Amino acid sequence: MNRINLIVIIIMVAVIGFTMYSLVSMGHVPVIKVQATVTLTDDRPVVRIVELRHEEMNSLQSPKGDSKVGFPAVEAKAIVNRAKMSYWAAQEYHGNGTYNFIIGFPRGTAPEAGDRVMVIVRVVNEKGRTLTQDMKEEEV
Numbered sequence: 001m002n003r004i005n006l007i008v009i010i011i012m013v014a015v016i017g018f019t020m021y022s023l024v025s026m027g028h029v030p031v032i033k034v035q036a037t038v039t040l041t042d043d044r045p046v047v048r049i050v051e052l053r054h055e056e057m058n059s060l061q062s063p064k065g066d067s068k069v070g071f072p073a074v075e076a077k078a079i080v081n082r083a084k085m086s087y088w089a090a091q092e093y094h095g096n097g098t099y100n101f102i103i104g105f106p107r108g109t110a111p112e113a114g115d116r117v118m119v120i121v122r123v124v125n126e127k128g129r130t131l132t133q134d135m136k137e138e139e140v
Contacts, residue, residue, distance in 0.1 A: 028056035030110045031063070032086070032103040034076050036121040036134065039096055045123045047074065049134045050098075052119055054111070063087050063104030071126045076101040079118045084109035093123055111140040 035051040067075075067090035074093050078086035086109065089101040103119070111117045117140055122133035 027059055029059045029062050030105065030140075031055055031057045032078050032111075032117065032119060034089075034101040034103060034119055034121060036074065036076070036099050036101070037097070038074060038093075038099065038123060045093075045095075045132050047121050047123050047132050047134045049119060049121050049136045052136055052138065054117075054140050057102070063089065063102055067091075071124055071128050074099045074121065074123050076103055076119065076121045078103045078105075078111075079120070080105075080109060080111045080115050082116070082118070113140055115140045 031054075033051075033053045033055055034049060036047055036049050038045050038047050040046070064087075066088040067073075069090040069092055072093040073090045075088055075090040076099075077088050080086070084105075086103045086105050089103050091099050091101070099121075101121075105111075116137060118135060118137040120133055120135050123131045125131055
C-alpha cells in the first residue's frame with residue numbers, strides 16, 4: 001500500500017468517524033405526544049384529549065414542519081404561553097378511533113420549564129371547517 005492510499009484511508013476514516021459522532025451526539029428537542037379519541041354521537045364527531053406527554057426526541061426524528069395531510073382530518077397544535085405556535089400535526093379522519101400525534105416546534109418556540117402550553121385537537125371536514133375540538137392547558 002502506497003503512502004497516498006494510506007493518507008486517503010486515514011482521511012476517510014476520520015470523516016466517517018466525525019460524521020457518526022455528530023449524528024449520535026445530536027441534541028434532543030422537546031415534543032408533545034398527544035393521544036386523542038374520536039367518537040360519533042348523533043352522527044357528529046366528538047374529540048377528547050386522553051393523554052398529553054412532554055418528552056424529548058432526537059432532533060433528527062422530530063417533526064420539521066406542518067403535516068401535509070388533506071381534509072377531512074384530525075389535527076393537533078400547541079400554543080406556548082399564548083404566543084408561540086407549534087407545527088400542525090394531522091392524520092386522515094377515519095371516524096371513531098384513537099389518534100396519536102407528535103407535535104414538534106420551530107426553532108425558538110419550544111416550551112421551557114415553567115411555560116404554559118395549550119394543546120388543541122380538532123376534527124375538520126372536507127372543507128377544512130372545524131366540526132369539534134378539545135383543549136388542554138398545562139405547565140411544562
